[in-house]
Amino acid sequence: MWHDVRTLNATTNALLGTLVLSLVASGLWWVANRPMFTLTSIQVEAVGEMALRHVNASTIRTTAVPRLKGNFFTANLDEVRLAFEAVPWVRKASVRREWPNKLIVQVEEHEPLATWGDDGRLVSAKGDIFTANLDEAEEDGELPEFYGPEGSEKEIVVRYRELQDWFKPIEVTPEALQLSSRYAWTVKLSNGMTVELGREQSKTTLKDRVDRLIGIYPQLASRLQDKIESVDMRYPNGLALKAPGVKFGTDGKKAKR
Numbered sequence: 001m002w003h004d005v006r007t008l009n010a011t012t013n014a015l016l017g018t019l020v021l022s023l024v025a026s027g028l029w030w031v032a033n034r035p036m037f038t039l040t041s042i043q044v045e046a047v048g049e050m051a052l053r054h055v056n057a058s059t060i061r062t063t064a065v066p067r068l069k070g071n072f073f074t075a076n077l078d079e080v081r082l083a084f085e086a087v088p089w090v091r092k093a094s095v096r097r098e099w100p101n102k103l104i105v106q107v108e109e110h111e112p113l114a115t116w117g118d119d120g121r122l123v124s125a126k127g128d129i130f131t132a133n134l135d136e137a138e139e140d141g142e143l144p145e146f147y148g149p150e151g152s153e154k155e156i157v158v159r160y161r162e163l164q165d166w167f168k169p170i171e172v173t174p175e176a177l178q179l180s181s182r183y184a185w186t187v188k189l190s191n192g193m194t195v196e197l198g199r200e201q202s203k204t205t206l207k208d209r210v211d212r213l214i215g216i217y218p219q220l221a222s223r224l225q226d227k228i229e230s231v232d233m234r235y236p237n238g239l240a241l242k243a244p245g246v247k248f249g250t251d252g253k254k255a256k257r
Contacts (some may be wrong), residue, residue, distance in 0.1 A: 036071045038071050041102040044084075046109070047092075054136055055107055056087035072101050080105070088132045091124065112137040113157060114146040114177075127154030148179035155179070159206075163187055166210045172216050191226055198234035209233040 046052045046061060067083035069075065077095045084093035084105050092108040110132065111125040119132055137143060148156050156179055163174045167189065176188035185197040185206060187250055195213065197206050213233055220228060224243050231239040 039068070039101055039103060042068075043098075043102065043104045045104070045106055048105050050109075052107060052109055054132065055087060055109060059087050059089075060084075066254065072097060072099075075103070077144065089130075089136075091126075091128060091130070112143060114144045114160070116146050117154065123153050123157065125157070127157040129153055144174060145176040147177070149181055152179050159185065162207075164209070166207060167214070169214050170221075191228075193228045194230040196232040196234055213239065 014190065021135045024194045030033055042060075042065075043059050044052070044055065065085040067086070075097075077097075080095045080103065081175060083096070083104060084090055084107060087107075090107050091110045094106045096104050098104055110122070110128060110130050112122050112132070113125045114123050115121070115134070115137075116123040116129055120134065120144075121129055122128055122134070122137055144160070146153070146156050146160070153203050159179075160174055160177050163177065168176050172189040172193075174187050175190050178186045180186070182199070186194065187197065188194045195210075197209050210233075213231060216239075220231075220241065227243045229244065230242045252254060
């Protein structure tokens with residue numbers, strides 16, 4: 001082997017290459033760990049033109065900052081993103097580096113639409129379940145209440161939007177919406193009336209039942225004003241109505257007390 005010049009040259013070159021790589025790696029490590037690359041600035045900004053309403057410096061300091069590790073070069077951006085997505089009100093975050101010691105974090109906030117269930121959670125306008133301070137969520141007014149099986153939140157958000165439009169002719173809005181475990185719909189309106197809409201047997205079932213209620217509602221309201229407690233629209237060609245001291249069946253006749 002020692003008399004094989006080619007082998008000796010190849011071995012020498014390999015050793016020199018390894019040495020050079022080691023020196024380069026050591027140099028890069030030394031440079032990367034200089035104080036000038038210590039993260040000294042984190043800029044948090046909103047996605048798009050909307051200003052951040054609920055994400056503030058205090059929540060970032062207590063929730064995200066303690067989870068950050070490394071410097072400009074060594075910080076894992078996925079871990080930084082997850083740290084910011086753990087901050088209350090943050091729906092999504094994206095992170096990029098800015099030379100030489102700065103991170104820029106773009107944050108999308110949850111837009112609260114309603115409360116979810118009885119455990120203090122919220123549902124956003126995009127159908128995401130999240131946890132945040134209810135008082136902050138209701139800064140612009142009391143939120144409607146949503147109830148339903150886990151995983152049905154996006155379906156309920158879509159139905160809520162539809163019901164808002166469907167009930168516009170009688171100038172009432174949904175205040176609570178429930179989807180039962182058997183997938184039957186119940187909506188409580190801003191006039192205090194609860195409407196049983198039942199299961200969606202076809203694409204038009206619920207809309208047809210709402211239209212039928214709207215058609216007769218002026219007559220009911222003129223007779224009972226705001227005293228209607230509940231209306232059951234699950235009957236094919238009629239309804240059942242409950243008001244204080246009064247009940248109407250599907251035949252429209254006044255029931256006995």
